[in-house]
Amino acid sequence: MSTFIKDFIEREKINRRNFLFASAYGLGGAAALGALGPSMARAALTDPTIAWSYRNRTNPYWNEIVSGGEAFVESLGMSRDALTHLINEGSSEKSLADVKAILAKTDGNLALAIDTNDAPNARPVVEAVAASGAYVSTLWNKTDDLHPWDFGDNYVSHMSWSDEGPAEQTARILLEAMGGKGGVVHLGGIASNNPAIERLQGLKNALKDYPDVELLAAEPADWDTQKANQVMSAFLTRYGDEITGVHCANDTIAYGVLEALRAEGIEDMPIVSYDGNPQAVQLVADKKILATVFTNPHWGGGITASLAYHAAIGHFKPSEEPKEHREFYGPTILVQPDDALEFKANYLDSVPTYDWTDFWGPSNGPIVYK
Amino acid sequence: MAITETSGKTRVSAALGREALVKWAPLLVLLVLCAFFALMEPRFLSTRNFARILIAASPALMVAIGVTFIILMGSIDLSMEGTVSVCAVTFAFCFLWLGGTLASWAWLAIPLAMLVGAALGFINGLVHVKLKIPSFMASLAMGFVGTGLAMVMTGGDRIRIEDELYRGLLTERALGFPLMVYVAGLFLLVAWFIQTRTTLGRNFYAVGGGEDLATASGLNVNRVRIMGFTLAGVFFSVGALLAVGRIGIAETATGNNFMFLSITAVVVGGTALWGGIGGVWNTLVGVLIVFVIGNGMVVIGLPGYVQDAVLGILVILAVILSTDRRSISFVK
Numbered sequence: 239m240s241t242f243i244k245d246f247i248e249r250e251k252i253n254r255r256n257f258l259f260a261s262a263y264g265l266g267g268a269a270a271l272g273a274l275g276p277s278m279a280r281a282a283l284t285d286p287t288i289a290w291s292y293r294n295r296t297n298p299y300w301n302e303i304v305s306g307g308e309a310f311v312e313s314l315g316m317s318r319d320a321l322t323h324l325i326n327e328g329s330s331e332k333s334l335a336d337v338k339a340i341l342a343k344t345d346g347n348l349a350l351a352i353d354t355n356d357a358p359n360a361r362p363v364v365e366a367v368a369a370s371g372a373y374v375s376t377l378w379n380k381t382d383d384l385h386p387w388d389f390g391d392n393y394v395s396h397m398s399w400s401d402e403g404p405a406e407q408t409a410r411i412l413l414e415a416m417g418g419k420g421g422v423v424h425l426g427g428i429a430s431n432n433p434a435i436e437r438l439q440g441l442k443n444a445l446k447d448y449p450d451v452e453l454l455a456a457e458p459a460d461w462d463t464q465k466a467n468q469v470m471s472a473f474l475t476r477y478g479d480e481i482t483g484v485h486c487a488n489d490t491i492a493y494g495v496l497e498a499l500r501a502e503g504i505e506d507m508p509i510v511s512y513d514g515n516p517q518a519v520q521l522v523a524d525k526k527i528l529a530t531v532f533t534n535p536h537w538g539g540g541i542t543a544s545l546a547y548h549a550a551i552g553h554f555k556p557s558e559e560p561k562e563h564r565e566f567y568g569p570t571i572l573v574q575p576d577d578a579l580e581f582k583a584n585y586l587d588s589v590p591t592y593d594w595t596d597f598w599g600p601s602n603g604p605i606v607y608k
Numbered sequence: 609m610a611i612t613e614t615s616g617k618t619r620v621s622a623a624l625g626r627e628a629l630v631k632w633a634p635l636l637v638l639l640v641l642c643a644f645f646a647l648m649e650p651r652f653l654s655t656r657n658f659a660r661i662l663i664a665a666s667p668a669l670m671v672a673i674g675v676t677f678i679i680l681m682g683s684i685d686l687s688m689e690g691t692v693s694v695c696a697v698t699f700a701f702c703f704l705w706l707g708g709t710l711a712s713w714a715w716l717a718i719p720l721a722m723l724v725g726a727a728l729g730f731i732n733g734l735v736h737v738k739l740k741i742p743s744f745m746a747s748l749a750m751g752f753v754g755t756g757l758a759m760v761m762t763g764g765d766r767i768r769i770e771d772e773l774y775r776g777l778l779t780e781r782a783l784g785f786p787l788m789v790y791v792a793g794l795f796l797l798v799a800w801f802i803q804t805r806t807t808l809g810r811n812f813y814a815v816g817g818g819e820d821l822a823t824a825s826g827l828n829v830n831r832v833r834i835m836g837f838t839l840a841g842v843f844f845s846v847g848a849l850l851a852v853g854r855i856g857i858a859e860t861a862t863g864n865n866f867m868f869l870s871i872t873a874v875v876v877g878g879t880a881l882w883g884g885i886g887g888v889w890n891t892l893v894g895v896l897i898v899f900v901i902g903n904g905m906v907v908i909g910l911p912g913y914v915q916d917a918v919l920g921i922l923v924i925l926a927v928i929l930s931t932d933r934r935s936i937s938f939v940k
Binding site for chain 2 (some may be wrong): 301429455456458462463464465467468469471472473474476477478490493494497500501502503517
């Protein structure tokens with residue numbers, strides 16, 4: 239064997255040994271940190287960085303959420319720029335990477351509000367936050383087996399919305415307006431979206447009490463005005479006068495439906511929708527739409543940041559709160575013609591000033607798993 | 609000698625048969641589809657339903673005609689979604705600012721929106737030709753710029769156009785069809801005129817049929833390309849105007865779906881993706897196929913996702929039909 243090869247093998251052996259030593263040292267270090275970790279995490283933070291991690295601001299819904307976060311930061315006497323924005327652009331990988339980066343940057347001195355983009359991503363995010371002693375509140379996405387109370391104080395809360403109940407309420411208003419008879423069509427969201435499924439289910443629940451109303455068809459319109467317009471036109475061909483009411487999965491779909499009806503000269507069709515967009519609320523006031531549901535994203539965005547922040551500074555201790563204060567549904571407000579203008583003035587034309595320490599006042603009960 | 613002649617003839621007649629098939633297949637498909645849906649649900653054949661199909665198809669037809677010119681040159685334009693959004697939003701802002709009704713100076717918003725469309729197309733063409741970026745990438749990027757621009761202009765809001773006169777495009781009918789259908793028909797004739805009766809139209813075919821030859825014959829191919837993209841931009845803006853007329857709303861999402869719809873329609877109509885073959889009548893047939901499927905599926909009660917699958921299969925069939933595989937050695 240040449241000396242060169244011998245030297246090479248020798249060197250590699252030493253390298254491997256060093257590597258093993260290094261690994262063992264690293265593991266020991268991690269274990270030692272782990273032993274110290276929980277005690278560190280229990281200490282409240284002082285002046286933590288407040289961050290919101292979300293999809294992007296070009297979406298009106300998320301814009302509302304984040305404006306709530308900014309309003310909360312301003313209520314603390316800071317400028318709105320003090321809120322750190324982590325924008326994932328719809329990527330779970332980026333969402334997790336952003337969280338890890340800001341944990342490293344702030345050394346765990348962090349109060350994080352986050353929608354993790356998809357449900358499976360919630361666990362690694364929460365684990366990373368808890369491991370570094372920071373505090374997190376989640377919105378919308380998490381798996382059913384992930385619970386705040388399994389992480390002591392660090393996973394503060396989770397808020398989501400169930401659309402089934404409110405969609406059933408609007409459906410009942412619609413079915414009453416139809417006189418409890420005739421035919422109803424449903425134009426839904428993207429077929430696989432959870433809210434789309436829940437809103438259709440709400441209609442089906444209500445229909446059980448109205449045996450004389452037939453659900454003629456339920457077709458996805460992908461939350462899209464133009465698609466809804468086309469689908470509604472085709473419904474008119476297929477069912478014509480049999481249609482006496484329309485149940486829309488959201489406001490943008492309702493706009494398309496209204497225009498499809500206008501093209502045919504139909505002005506008085508009962509329609510209900512969902513989301514409480516300003517224009518839809520105006521249409522409710524004008525009695526073009528019978529009802530829509532407002533979910534107050536501004537409050538949702540503010541209170542999620544507030545929960546994480548106040549838990550972080552030790553204002554309250556999450557682990558001493560009941561479970562319904564850790565997993566709860568967000569608010570839903572039914573908007574009908576009688577109160578539409580008042581609602582618009584109070585919630586949309588001027589954003590109300592919220593008490594960001596009234597954490598659970600407007601919320602809607604504990605999350606129920608099926 | 610005799611044998612050669614016979615086989616030559618067979619080849620010629622086979623080629624003719626194939627040519628005829630390729631030429632008439634899209635129309636045949638359209639008729640078969642109509643017959644099928646009518647058989648399943650007689651109400652499909654009513655005038656009111658055809659009016660509904662044409663209302664839905666009019667904006668998409670304009671956009672598809674725009675991109676037809678580009679595809680005839682063997683390029684592709686994917687900027688339609690952004691351009692349509694920007695034109696729709698510009699139109700809506702100017703229309704409301706200038707008075708909010710067609711009876712005032714607000715009508716100026718219409719030519720202005722078309723100018724904006726032309727400008728966006730012109731920039732698109734410049735980026736493609738001068739910076740030598742493939743049209744696919746240049747136009748896709750311009751489309752994103754357009755969507756972003758529309759977003760910045762509206763801040764995510766919807767702008768409603770309530771003017772009864774302008775909405776007359778949808779609500780006023782002649783012979784059972786709304787005015788917007790006739791407007792779309794008029795622009796179809798304009799497009800047909802450009803395609804057959806102008807030098808520019810013939811040059812599109814020259815560039816698409818053989819760019820090297822066209823260049824060697826002294827044609828300024830770059831100029832033709834830039835003019836093509838500008839023309840496409842104008843047709844996109846007409847599509848935007850009709851889309852606003854149909855829904856009464858201008859927003860960033862006005863341009864949504866036009867890319868898929870128009871490219872599918874052009875291809876299904878029999879215009880070849882590598883240029884030189886096809887034209888605006890093919891596109892008309894293609895757009896009608898796409899919207900007859902969209903309408904007919906709901907009318908006979910098939911779920912929406914089947915629609916997409918059927919359209920996907922039709923696209924592949926259309927490309928198979930219009931491709932002479934013997935003349936192509938490899939596909940990228």
